[in-house]
Amino acid sequence: MILMKKEQINRSDFELWKSFKEGNDEALKTIYYNHFKHLYNYGRKFSSDKELVENCVQDLYIDLIKKRENLGDTNNISLYLLKAIKRKIIRRLQQEKKTLNLDFTFAEWPSTYESITSNTNAAYREKLFGVINQLSHQQREIIYLKYFNSLNNKEIAEILDLNYQTVRNVLVTALKKLRKSMKMLNFFFIMLFDKSSPITTKQEHK
Template sequence: MGEKASTSDLQQLWANLKMNDAGSLKLLMEYTYGLMFGYGSKFSDNKEFIQDCIQDVFIAIWQHRATLVVPDSPKGYLLTSLRRKMINNGAKNSWVPIDSLYNFDPEQDISLDYIVFGHEEVATQMRLLNSLLARLSERQREVIYLRFYQNLSRNEIAEIMNISGQSVSNILQKALHSLRKLWPVGHALLLCLWSLAV
């Protein structure tokens, strides 16, 4: 496995941990921690709270490993579990309403490489996109984040958000329609969005 683990790699680790392989649990955590922390930070600005919830998810997986089925989408399963854990524990901690989550900081979201290596136009488009994303509904922003920032499938997003796949498609289509209406002529909106998935 490389730096990024494929779905089949994660499924293999999951199968191994079901057979009491603690090393596979450790690798699963290492490969998915950044993804989970990034998603968790969309709901809370309390880093310790996010870390505790991630740890709780993996503790629960280890405790119930014998009865868990290897999921079709380990990433989807982990993000769903984290979201639920954060909601359940949120009343006791600094829960941030989802409405305030997707005010992306362009300086944080845009790689310095774009600016340093002469890609100012891309950086400008990304800033514009971030400002337009702030105008979408909270559900639209969450679907956009999961689809284009985390590169998850429609079914994975449906599982995470606890809605149907058709609802995900509808929300995504409405979000893209809204962005197209707001996006200035001459800018490549879809190219900008798809560049996030790389």
């Protein structure tokens, strides 16, 4: 599979979003199928009510269709939609007086790392999950957005309404804790996380 640079992906997103705004139903289908699963999975981190989350995702797409002529531009559809679904679910929970259930526990690998993890010993995977799940909620949410949704620190800061440096500091602290706890699995850990770690790179991948 040919890997696209982020600049190419962003340009593609800009063109796809523009086409959707202009009424192209094929562009809408592409956006829907490319992002529905990620939006649903992220939504479930805020509510255990599967039906509520699924309805919110469907409602988000309906809103986009109704308002598409007046929507702003974006070169990152994933970021745009993740921000929108978080707001929508939290608002719905407040309206229905339901509990906000923040659940950023880890039980499966990001698809990005399937080739690395498919042959990994189950005991190693279980240990890593256990270590990650001992991190703070904020640390786990940032790791989730970075490694499961391929967002950079600036984009994560936008979703979480934090400044860039705060996100970077939280991530650095979290990865240091993970590295220390997983020192017996250091080679595997480096393959999984260090490629885009701000600890090991002089400049963050944008």
